[in-house]
Amino acid sequence: MLKRLASPTLFLFTLAAVTQALEPLTPALDPEAVRRVEDYRRALAMERPRVVLLGNSMLGHGVNEIHFSMRTGVHAIKMWDGGVAAAWNHLMIKNVLAEHPNRPEMVVVFFTDQYLTDATFRVHGQYKPRLDALRRPVEPLLDQLAYQKDRRDALAYLITDLWPLDRKREIVKPGVERFVKHRIGRALEMGGLGEVDAAIDRVFADSNLNVALFSKAQIEAMTAPADDRQDFGTLLNRSFLSSDIAMAQRAGIRLAFVRIKRVTAAEAQQAGRAVQNDYMSRYVADLRTYLESQGSLLLDFTQDPRLRVEHYGQGDHLNEQGRLLFTAMLAEALEGRLPEVRGDDAPFAELAQVREPIILEGPFKENSPGMWSAPLPNWAACSSNPRDTYRSVLELLEDGTPLGPRNAFMSDIRSHGAGRYVHWGGFVYFATSDNSDPNTNGRTYSYRFTLPP
Amino acid sequence: MIFTSFVFVYFLAAVTVAYWALRRKSLQNVLLLVASYFFYGYVHPWFCWLIAGSTILDYLCGLGMARFPRWRGSLLLVSLTGNLGMLGVFKYFNFFADNVVAAMHGLGFEMSPVTARLFLPVGISFYTFQTLSYTIDIYRGLLEPRRNFVDFALFVAFFPQLVAGPIERATHFLPQIETPRRWNTDVFMSAWPLLIRGYLKKLVVADNVAVYADKVYLLDQPTALLLAAGTLAFAVQILADFSAYTDIARGAARLLGFELMENFDSPYLAISPSDFWRRWHISFSTWIRDYVYIPLGGSRAGSALAGALIVLASMGLSGLWHGAAWHFVVWGLYHALLLIIYRQLGMSGRWRPATRLGFAVAWAVMFLLTLAGWAIFRAPSLTWLAEAVSQMRLGLRGDPLVVASTIAALVGLYAAPLVVSLVLSRRASRRGPVSAIAFGLAVCLIVLFAQERGQDFIYFQF
Numbered sequence: 001m002l003k004r005l006a007s008p009t010l011f012l013f014t015l016a017a018v019t020q021a022l023e024p025l026t027p028a029l030d031p032e033a034v035r036r037v038e039d040y041r042r043a044l045a046m047e048r049p050r051v052v053l054l055g056n057s058m059l060g061h062g063v064n065e066i067h068f069s070m071r072t073g074v075h076a077i078k079m080w081d082g083g084v085a086a087a088w089n090h091l092m093i094k095n096v097l098a099e100h101p102n103r104p105e106m107v108v109v110f111f112t113d114q115y116l117t118d119a120t121f122r123v124h125g126q127y128k129p130r131l132d133a134l135r136r137p138v139e140p141l142l143d144q145l146a147y148q149k150d151r152r153d154a155l156a157y158l159i160t161d162l163w164p165l166d167r168k169r170e171i172v173k174p175g176v177e178r179f180v181k182h183r184i185g186r187a188l189e190m191g192g193l194g195e196v197d198a199a200i201d202r203v204f205a206d207s208n209l210n211v212a213l214f215s216k217a218q219i220e221a222m223t224a225p226a227d228d229r230q231d232f233g234t235l236l237n238r239s240f241l242s243s244d245i246a247m248a249q250r251a252g253i254r255l256a257f258v259r260i261k262r263v264t265a266a267e268a269q270q271a272g273r274a275v276q277n278d279y280m281s282r283y284v285a286d287l288r289t290y291l292e293s294q295g296s297l298l299l300d301f302t303q304d305p306r307l308r309v310e311h312y313g314q315g316d317h318l319n320e321q322g323r324l325l326f327t328a329m330l331a332e333a334l335e336g337r338l339p340e341v342r343g344d345d346a347p348f349a350e351l352a353q354v355r356e357p358i359i360l361e362g363p364f365k366e367n368s369p370g371m372w373s374a375p376l377p378n379w380a381a382c383s384s385n386p387r388d389t390y391r392s393v394l395e396l397l398e399d400g401t402p403l404g405p406r407n408a409f410m411s412d413i414r415s416h417g418a419g420r421y422v423h424w425g426g427f428v429y430f431a432t433s434d435n436s437d438p439n440t441n442g443r444t445y446s447y448r449f450t451l452p453p
Numbered sequence: 454m455i456f457t458s459f460v461f462v463y464f465l466a467a468v469t470v471a472y473w474a475l476r477r478k479s480l481q482n483v484l485l486l487v488a489s490y491f492f493y494g495y496v497h498p499w500f501c502w503l504i505a506g507s508t509i510l511d512y513l514c515g516l517g518m519a520r521f522p523r524w525r526g527s528l529l530l531v532s533l534t535g536n537l538g539m540l541g542v543f544k545y546f547n548f549f550a551d552n553v554v555a556a557m558h559g560l561g562f563e564m565s566p567v568t569a570r571l572f573l574p575v576g577i578s579f580y581t582f583q584t585l586s587y588t589i590d591i592y593r594g595l596l597e598p599r600r601n602f603v604d605f606a607l608f609v610a611f612f613p614q615l616v617a618g619p620i621e622r623a624t625h626f627l628p629q630i631e632t633p634r635r636w637n638t639d640v641f642m643s644a645w646p647l648l649i650r651g652y653l654k655k656l657v658v659a660d661n662v663a664v665y666a667d668k669v670y671l672l673d674q675p676t677a678l679l680l681a682a683g684t685l686a687f688a689v690q691i692l693a694d695f696s697a698y699t700d701i702a703r704g705a706a707r708l709l710g711f712e713l714m715e716n717f718d719s720p721y722l723a724i725s726p727s728d729f730w731r732r733w734h735i736s737f738s739t740w741i742r743d744y745v746y747i748p749l750g751g752s753r754a755g756s757a758l759a760g761a762l763i764v765l766a767s768m769g770l771s772g773l774w775h776g777a778a779w780h781f782v783v784w785g786l787y788h789a790l791l792l793i794i795y796r797q798l799g800m801s802g803r804w805r806p807a808t809r810l811g812f813a814v815a816w817a818v819m820f821l822l823t824l825a826g827w828a829i830f831r832a833p834s835l836t837w838l839a840e841a842v843s844q845m846r847l848g849l850r851g852d853p854l855v856v857a858s859t860i861a862a863l864v865g866l867y868a869a870p871l872v873v874s875l876v877l878s879r880r881a882s883r884r885g886p887v888s889a890i891a892f893g894l895a896v897c898l899i900v901l902f903a904q905e906r907g908q909d910f911i912y913f914q915f
Contacts, residue, residue: 007889014893165900172901180866184859196859199852209671
């Protein structure tokens with residue numbers, strides 16, 4: 001009898017031992033993600049925005065919230081994180097916006113393609129810590145839709161949620177694969193993990209793939225509705241959308257949705273190709289009908305010809321020119337749909353009072369070699385900040401000529417200089433156009449604000 | 454219902470408990486038959502009508518052959534026509550129609566394409582061959598027809614091996630169905646290592662390497678090195694995927710007291726094509742041998758040319774069985790060619806090199822030839838493969854080198870459980886402490902490395 005029990009005992013002991021051995025790998029909450037959420041809660045408390053723009057880095061790079069607020073007359077702030085999608089939006093609405101005492105009157109949700117109704121998109125890997133920073137201990141809808149766990153499915157739930165080993169999957173598997181890639185990169189003397197990942201991205205770039213070779217399942221997943229999985233009603237049932245709308249309605253928040261244009265759409269337009277196929281057109285029409293039936297609004301910019309390829313910087317991110325243009329387009333499209341303008345509350349009205357460039361008084365402090373700073377305590381509220389590094393509309397001039405690029409990273413100002421600057425907190429940090437000392441080069445430095453026309 | 458879903462785990466648990474709660478064999482068989490039809494029709498209930506039709510046809514043909522011996526030949530023809538006709542309609546109709554239109558176009562006649570939107574029922578190739586073995590064996594006098602319809606229907610539809618084999622022979626499996634099964638703790642416990650090994654192979658090995666194979670074979674123009682790495686990934690994927698299904702099928706069958714045949718015997722250790730086919734998809738290759746190759750003349754062929762033609766016919770059919778596309782046929786013919794060449798060189802049958810070095814060289818050559826075969830098999834089409842090869846760059850530097858090396862390293866990493874499993878199966882006692890620890894680690898690996906969104910088993914499409 002004992003002999004018969006030995007193997008099962010040893011088997012169970014192994015499971016326990018591995019679980020215990022990997023226990024130290026339990027990920028703590030990502031401090032950066034937690035800080036970002038805290039920033040958003042603080043912004044609601046301190047700035048009391050009436051409109052919140054919610055989305056990923058396409059929103060982050062695509063809209064200037066100061067310009068938007070000045071154009072519309074309604075104070076709006078952006079809340080975004082890189083690459084996030086519907087699940088993050090859902091948790092932000094549920095756990096940050098709807099429950100905050102200073103909740104906004106309106107939330108504008110930005111999305112691309114059909115990801116508004118894809119609950120499983122970007123919920124694993126690097127995106128999971130961002131969701132973990134937002135989630136409550138019990139999130140049945142998130143678990144069911146994003147992670148496809150069903151608490152009624154006891155075995156699945158036992159394995160995937162209660163057994164601590166499952167929570168190591170996010171660390172162990174990517175960690176092992178990263179280790180292998182790193183070793184390959186080193187062995188081939190071409191750098192580390194980043195270079196290997198970049199090489200993989202280049203080799204398997206969309207332009208190198210033959211769409212004709214895609215399997216039926218792959219094509220269906222991307223394009224046509226061959227069965228009910230792609231049907232809008234089914235997609236809706238598997239998404240957070242109806243829940244988000246109901247939750248927002250209960251909290252007295254109006255929702256609007258913005259479908260952003262990707263650079264590929266701009267390229268297709270300029271090449272005379274169709275921006276989207278029939279399926280996506282039907283999807284947008286169905287989505288619009290549904291949102292209108294729920295009292296929400298859909299703005300679809302994917303076909304808008306005003307956004308052209310030259311308005312994009314890196315990938316789908318808009319550049320400075322594109323950002324200003326899209327901000328204007330968005331403000332125009334939302335005209336009459338936003339909360340009413342209050343006469344006594346013109347956001348950033350103080351900026352409009354600056355009509356001529358203001359001389360920046362020296363002496364300038366050298367924070368690190370090549371990077372100088374000057375205090376601007378009166379304009380701290382409209383500077384860029386960790387929540388939005390593209391926020392400031394301050395323009396720095398050297399002898400009356402604009403320097404740039406603005407909103408540069410401090411590391412770039414230090415290493416490259418050449419006129420880069422950033423308006424951060426109560427200071428402007430900058431490098432002169434020829435990296436000379438602004439205290440001794442005899443030039444005059446001034447600033448003004450680029451205001452919407 | 455697929456083996457990798459939690460629904461299947463509940464299903465198997467419920468069936469196993471209910472099955473052993475029933476004492477009488479006849480009730481157990483009824484339960485298994487109902488469960489098998491539920492399993493098969495879980496997603497598409499209309500599949501059940503097809504398998505029921507095939508079952509009734511062969512049941513009646515079998516009885517008819519015993520009752521009317523003079524009509525044995527005609528009844529076998531009815532069985533062959535019915536089963537192969539159904540397979541032909543669902544699996545090969547569009548392939549045949551497309552090729553007729555293309556051939557007529559080549560001859561200068563224009564025909565409008567005739568294609569039907571037919572949905573291939575999973576497992577039809579497997580159970581068609583299984584049920585055909587029944588009527589053919591009765592025709593040959595090797596088997597008595599069965600009067601108990603439930604027993605025969607269970608033989609055709611037994612759920613663990615219904616969708617992707619092993620293709621059981623009536624002579625081996627029907628007696629197990631007809632014999633009362635007694636609870637045996639040792640047999641029951643011996644199922645678990647098979648189940649764990651199957652899930653490890655599928656969820657950790659096959660699904661993870663599939664990502665890389667799929668990517669390479671989507672490239673417009675892969676370099677030689679990338680194609681080699683992608684093919685290596687596919688070689689690991691198809692072995693892990695298919696043998697995983699067999700392991701899970703055998704494990705599930707053992708929980709119910711049945712023993713299914715082994716389908717794989719370390720095929721990548723083969724040293725010649727005939728050795729490979731003794732190790733790869735054994736239930737299918739022996740079926741082709743017994744019901745196609747030998748009846749056509751087989752090794753008794755009068756001349757080398759006749760022998761070669763029989764091998765070409767058998768292997769071409771074997772390729773076509775895998776899918777209605779020319780690259781599967783060419784894959785079969787490629788293996789036929791290897792068998793013929795090795796036979797001409799005197800390296801067929803049970804040939805073994807005399808020295809260790811010779812053995813190593815024979816193994817390496819056969820492994821490379823097998824990989825080349827998988828490239829034909831996995832290629833989206835022959836045109837793609839021809840273009841890829843004719844315009845191929847080596848890609849021995851830059852991004853292709855980095856990516857191919859990364860794929861090869863990751864494939865090696867994910868293939869490690871296959872190697873460990875092979876070593877353990879040969880060295881360690883199945884119920885010893887090493888095996889217990891190894892299976893504990895295997896479960897941990899499944900939890901830690903299983904793909905979030907796994908793929909269907911490859912052989913479902915056949």
